[in-house]
Amino acid sequence: MTPSNGNEDAFTTPPLVKSRAQTLPAAPVGARLRTLLTFSLAVAVALAVHLFVSKKEPALETRSYTVFLCAVLAIALLTAPAQVLWSSLRRWRQNMHPILAAVALLLCLWEIITSGLRLLPLPYFPSPAKVLQSLISDRMLLFDSTWHSLILLISGYALGVVAGLISGICIGWSSPIRYWGMPVLKVVGPIPATAWIPLAMVISPSAVVSAAALIALAVWFPVTMLTASGISNTRASYLDVARTLGAGRGYLIFRVAVPAAIPNIFIGLFMGLGASFLTLVVAETVGVKSGLGWYVSWAQGWAEYGKVFAALIIMAAFFSTIMTMLFKVRDRVLVWQKGVIKW
Amino acid sequence: MVVVAEGKASSLRLHEVSKSFPAPDDPLARHAALQNVSLSLAAGELVSLVGPSGCGKSTLLRLLAGLDSPDSGEVFIGSEPIKSPGAERGLVFQDPSLFPWLTVRGNIEAGLVARHVLHEKRHEVDEFMRLVGLEGFANAYPHHLSGGMAQRVALARALVNHPKALLLDEPLGALDAFTRMRMQDEVLRLWQARGTTMLLVTHDIDEAIYMSNRIVIMTQRPGRIEQTISIALERPRDRSHQNFLRLRGDILELLHFAGNASIENKS
Numbered sequence: 001m002t003p004s005n006g007n008e009d010a011f012t013t014p015p016l017v018k019s020r021a022q023t024l025p026a027a028p029v030g031a032r033l034r035t036l037l038t039f040s041l042a043v044a045v046a047l048a049v050h051l052f053v054s055k056k057e058p059a060l061e062t063r064s065y066t067v068f069l070c071a072v073l074a075i076a077l078l079t080a081p082a083q084v085l086w087s088s089l090r091r092w093r094q095n096m097h098p099i100l101a102a103v104a105l106l107l108c109l110w111e112i113i114t115s116g117l118r119l120l121p122l123p124y125f126p127s128p129a130k131v132l133q134s135l136i137s138d139r140m141l142l143f144d145s146t147w148h149s150l151i152l153l154i155s156g157y158a159l160g161v162v163a164g165l166i167s168g169i170c171i172g173w174s175s176p177i178r179y180w181g182m183p184v185l186k187v188v189g190p191i192p193a194t195a196w197i198p199l200a201m202v203i204s205p206s207a208v209v210s211a212a213a214l215i216a217l218a219v220w221f222p223v224t225m226l227t228a229s230g231i232s233n234t235r236a237s238y239l240d241v242a243r244t245l246g247a248g249r250g251y252l253i254f255r256v257a258v259p260a261a262i263p264n265i266f267i268g269l270f271m272g273l274g275a276s277f278l279t280l281v282v283a284e285t286v287g288v289k290s291g292l293g294w295y296v297s298w299a300q301g302w303a304e305y306g307k308v309f310a311a312l313i314i315m316a317a318f319f320s321t322i323m324t325m326l327f328k329v330r331d332r333v334l335v336w337q338k339g340v341i342k343w
Numbered sequence: 344m345v346v347v348a349e350g351k352a353s354s355l356r357l358h359e360v361s362k363s364f365p366a367p368d369d370p371l372a373r374h375a376a377l378q379n380v381s382l383s384l385a386a387g388e389l390v391s392l393v394g395p396s397g398c399g400k401s402t403l404l405r406l407l408a409g410l411d412s413p414d415s416g417e418v419f420i421g422s423e424p425i426k427s428p429g430a431e432r433g434l435v436f437q438d439p440s441l442f443p444w445l446t447v448r449g450n451i452e453a454g455l456v457a458r459h460v461l462h463e464k465r466h467e468v469d470e471f472m473r474l475v476g477l478e479g480f481a482n483a484y485p486h487h488l489s490g491g492m493a494q495r496v497a498l499a500r501a502l503v504n505h506p507k508a509l510l511l512d513e514p515l516g517a518l519d520a521f522t523r524m525r526m527q528d529e530v531l532r533l534w535q536a537r538g539t540t541m542l543l544v545t546h547d548i549d550e551a552i553y554m555s556n557r558i559v560i561m562t563q564r565p566g567r568i569e570q571t572i573s574i575a576l577e578r579p580r581d582r583s584h585q586n587f588l589r590l591r592g593d594i595l596e597l598l599h600f601a602g603n604a605s606i607e608n609k610s
Contacts, residue, residue: 237440244408245454245504246430255456259444336444336484 035090036083039097040076042104047073049108053116054129064136065129072104126306134306135313142295142314149280149291149318152208156215157276161269164220168227168268172261173253178232185224193218193275194282201287211283218279219272226268230261263337266330273326277319292318352540353421353431353507355407356383360416361565362402375565376402379416382559382568384508389534389541391551391558393594399566400544404510407542408434420508430458433501433539437513439493441485447496448472448481454504464503471499475529491522495529502533508540516546523547527554531578548594552587553580560597570597 047069054062083090093100107128113119115127126134135142171181193214204210234257242256258265284293292315299307360380363373376399384390392400405411406418409428418425420432441450451468455461472478475495485493494514501509514530515523531554534541545551551558552574560569572594576586 235440237436237438238442240405240408240410240428241434241436241440241500242453242457243410243428244430244432244434244510245457245500246428247453247457251457255453256442259442262444336446336486338484338486 035094035097036080039093039100039104040073040080042101042108043069043073043076046104046108046111049116050111050129053111053127057115057127057129061133062129065132068132123303123305126309130306131309131313134304135310138307138310142292142310145290145292145295145311146314146318148288149284149293152211152284152288152291153215153276153280153322156212156280157219157273159212160216160219160272160276161223163216164223164268164272165227165265167220168224168265169231169253169258171224172228172231173257178228182228185221185228189221189225193279197283197286207283207287207289211280211288214283215276215279218275222271222275223265223268226264226271227261230264231257233264234260263334266334269326269330270323273323281315351507352386352538354384354386354388354419355508355540355542356419357381357403357406358417358419360403360406360413360418362399362406362411362413363565377406377413378565378567380566380568381416384540384542386507386540387538388557389543389555391555392542392544392561393546393548393551393558393598394561394566394569395563395598396546397566398561398563400561401512402566404434404512404542404544407508408432408510410434430454430504431507433504433506433509435494435497435501435509435511435514437516439485439490439497441488441493441496441500443485446482446484447477447488450485450496451499451503453500458504467503471503474502474533475499489522490518491526494518494526498530498533502537502539506539508542511541511543513544513546515550523550530554548591548598549582552576552590552594553582558594560594 047066050062050065050069054066079089079093083093110128114125115129167181167185170177171185172178196214196217200210200214201207204213231253238256238260239252242252247256280291281293281296284291285297288294292311296308296311299305299311358381360377361375362377363375366372366374380399380403382403392403394400402411406413407420407425409418409425409432412426425432442453445453448468451471452461452465455464455468469478472481475498477492477495477499480488480492485496488496494517497514511530515526518526527550530541530543533539543551543554555574558572558574560572561567562569572590574590576584576590581587
């Protein structure tokens with residue numbers, strides 16, 4: 001009975017967060033006040049600096065950033081009393097307030113360096129106000145680019161994962177396939193997918209199709225490699241036990257070797273995801289005429305660096321969201337490994 | 344409460360079996376793990392294999408399980424030659440080797456899933472969980488279980504197929520002394536309730552005397568059967584009874600004697 005109870009908590013909170021929350025069980029009043037105020041204070045400082053610095057700038061360009069900072073400050077102040085009643089919000093803020101405050105101060109510093117002291121050359125390093133302005137004014141195109149990137153990424157990644165799992169299972173399980181497949185994998189796999197771009201553009205009728213194929217290739221290699229090694233390293237005793245239970249080949253492969261290889265497979269999926277981001281952006285920059293990669297090079301062509309930064313921010317949010325989703329999937333799938341994995 | 348035994352127990356027989364493995368240090372040489380070993384177990388008998396490590400006990404068990412095949416000689420279950428692993432011969436290792444990705448219930452069901460009979464026999468899983476005292480742990484994952492509990496799951500997993508013979512490779516070897524004694528009683532209870540033929544490999548002479556009808560003592564390199572001792576003590580056996588202790592002394596002397604002899608041979 002204890003196992004199921006003890007586990008429920010661990011399900012919802014990642015281990016790191018949990019251990020931190022445990023170290024701060026009942027914060028004393030001073031610490032609690034600090035939690036309440038640090039972030040609000042940092043935002044207030046950023047706002048004050050912004051108002052002071054932006055006096056020299058045209059009001060139209062800086063207004064949205066002013067509104068943004070005011071809104072954040074309002075939220076910070078409003079949620080401060082709310083967290084007294086709402087314990088999960090309190091825990092989250094207890095854990096996050098140093099980071100949130102640091103982000104606010106970093107924005108502040110960025111503004112001081114750029115539009116305040118003008119230490120960095122324009123137009124390459126716009127102020128945060130300018131970046132926000134670009135983000136808002138170009139939102140339709142940015143949204144459209146993100147959408148195209150998402151479609152391309154998902155189709156390429158899915159294709160690569162499916163191909164990688166199939167070839168990984170075959171190479172890992174069957175020694176004749178391993179004999180012939182491993183050299184191919186070892187020779188062709190390490191070539192960066194982006195190096196195939198010139199060839200892909202010649203072969204494929206459409207840039208989008210060739211980009212998806214390249215992303216798939218980039219994902220295929222790590223997924224195949226790690227699936228194959230996971231399958232071939234399945235503990236012999238699992239297979240022996242399964243055989244004495246009357247298991248046939250299908251059971252041995254799909255219900256013993258594959259589950260045993262899943263921790264490895266996830267490492268491959270993460271490596272493949274990183275490779276797919278890289279390939280996506282490069283393919284969009286070079287060949288495909290849409291997506292975030294294309295947007296960045298297009299904005300750079302017009303020397304609109306505010307838009308370049310805006311696209312970088314979108315990319316950071318976009319890619320890290322996808323990465324986080326894969327982590328969530330892994331935590332769900334690898335529940336049985338709770339306490340074993342830590343990365 | 345007792346799950347009705349489906350088929351009857353089967354006899355097991357090894358006839359003049361030899362098995363060797365490539366030596367780890369020299370690819371051309373081979374180590375003889377078993378040499379001309381003949382052994383038969385009557386249906387429903389509980390026999391222990393005792394001997395120094397490296398005497399081929401586990402090899403013998405793997406041959407009976409069908410996981411390895413002998414270089415020469417034959418292995419039978421009933422009158423059928425053993426060619427490959429099968430669900431009628433259950434196997435439990437010292438390491439429970441539970442599938443960590445399945446819950447306790449999933450592990451016990453594994454044999455039914457593997458044989459595509461889960462649908463008809465699902466109700467038996469609960470009975471087996473009760474039989475080994477794991478009702479409350481159906482949804483726990485193996486990494487939550489203690490060694491004794493994990494080994495009970497492994498036993499239930501092997502029993503769910505109603506094996507005609509159960510091969511136990513030091514199943515209690517990794518447990519602490521108290522859990523071990525309790526588990527010995529559990530295994531005996533299962534054996535008495537189900538009448539399955541059991542072959543138990545063990546290092547523990549007390550365990551062998553406490554549990555088995557016969558004790559087979561093996562010698563080392565090449566593995567051969569030294570002696571077979573029938574245990575006529577009444578059940579339940581008393582570990583501190585003088586007959587028990589006398590037997591223990593005899594067997595220890597036998598094993599000791601074997602050890603001395605091999606040293607003399609070398610010198």
